Amino acid sequence: MITITGHEQFRAWQEKTMPAVEEVRPGVWSIPVPFPGNPMRYTLAYLLVGEGEAVLVDPGWDSDEGWAALVAGLATAGITPSFLTGIVATHFHPDHLGMAARLRAASNAWMALGEHEPLPSQWSQDTREFVAADRTQFQAWGVPAGRLDEVAFQARTWQLMRGMQEPELRLADGVLLPVAGLAVRVLFTPGHTPGHISLxxxxxxxxxxxxxxxxxxxxxVSLEAHGHGNPLADYLNSLDAMDIASAMEVLPAHEYRFTGLPERLDELREHAQERSREVAGVLAAGNAASVWGVARELTWSRGFDSLHGFTLRLALAETASHLVYLRSQGVPVDIAVPRGAPASAR
Structure with a gap:
């Protein structure tokens, strides 16, 4: 069982309020940034202060409310955005790097991602091509015609992703952040995204x-990002890679700080394997002929019929990731899990 160390953060999570800015260690600050309209409520950005330089990790979702909270949090730590040397995002999701463009404009800090994290500019240069390919994928996964608009990306989603700040620096596994006075090392932890990193x-x-x-x-952990062949296998391997930090305090980007990493790793491994066993059971029963069909047979917290919109998209992509993983483990999987548009349609 984990031990909660972020007691103020835990209380805020329980009470559905915003936690306070905290100095976790000398020169290490936790700054909550609002995530409007999302059940997660906030992203925990971390300010790491070195010798005359500083880096901000996961600056959060871009909004005026979030900007005000971030600037106030930096002020509590005694700095302004212009003092920042660098910005690091653990992965390319808007609740982690959405604020990076504002910070770059206010500071001229460099922005960095893991070296293997794919960027929208690498997926497609054409909005219509990307949207059509995404729709074709979900159609091939068995999504009924009447639900395709609900789960497939629309042009505005693509434009949001293309509008996010892209990195000047790419961080390889094992390198130190290039910030004077810090000795913070990059650990490659793919799974949630193809190039996710921890520090x-x-x-x-x-x-x-x-x-x-x-x-x-x-x-x-889903078959969501382009170029991510077997995300669940990557994720399980990345859980093993975390053994190096088994005695450390964990600073996550959401919820609250804790210790007891080995126990949490065991819980996450078991959760993933239990879900794969459930998917394998559905396959063995022989009643499902598509990703959609398998997903309908699985256990969901409020039932499959409660899933709509982006939540439904994620559920289908998670199901697809388990099918790919099971096939890689030698389990017979007769259900096709294509990605994007067929070659003949491109």
Whole structure:
């Protein structure tokens, strides 16, 4: 069982309020940034202050409310945005790097991502091509025609992703962040996204886990990002890679800080394997002929029929990731799991 160390954060989570800005260690600050309209409510950005330089990790969702909270949090730590040397996003999701463009404009700080994280500019240069390919994928996964508009990306979604700040720096596994006075090392932890990274601060015995490890919620691992061949296998391997930080305090991007990482890793491994066993059981019964058909037979917290919109999209992509994983483990999987548009349609 984990031990909660972010007591103020835990209380805020329970009470559905915003936690306070906290100095976790000398020069290490936790700054909550609002995530409007989302059940997660906030992203925990982390300010790491070195010798005359500083880096901000996961600056959060871009909004005026979030900007005000972030600037106020930096002020509590005694700095302004212009003092920042760098911005690091653990992965390319808007609740983690959405604010990066504003910060770049206010500071001229560099922005960095893991070296293997794919960017929208690498997926497609054409909005119509991308949207059509995404729709074709979900159609091939068995989504009924009447639900395709609900789950497939629309042009506005693509434009949002293309509008986010792209990195000047790419961080390889094992390198130190290029910030004077810090000794924070990059750990490659793919799964939630293809190039997700965590950060190891051995001096302070801290590990910043982004969305890879959260204290209560199981991170979403799905066949979502382009170029991600077997996300669940990657995720399980990345859980093993976290053993290096087993004695450290965990600083996640959501919820609250904790210790007891080995126990949490075991819980996450078992959760993933239990879900795969459930998917394998559906396959063995022989009643499902598509990703949609398998997903309908699985257990969901409020039932499959309660899933709509983006939540339904994620559920289908999660199901697809388990099918790909099971096939890689030698389990007979007769259901096709194509990605994007067929070659003949491109």
């Amino acid at each position: 190891i601060d051995e001096v302070n015995q801290l590990v910043l886990t982004g969305d890879h490890i959260l204290p209560r919620i199981t991170p979403h």
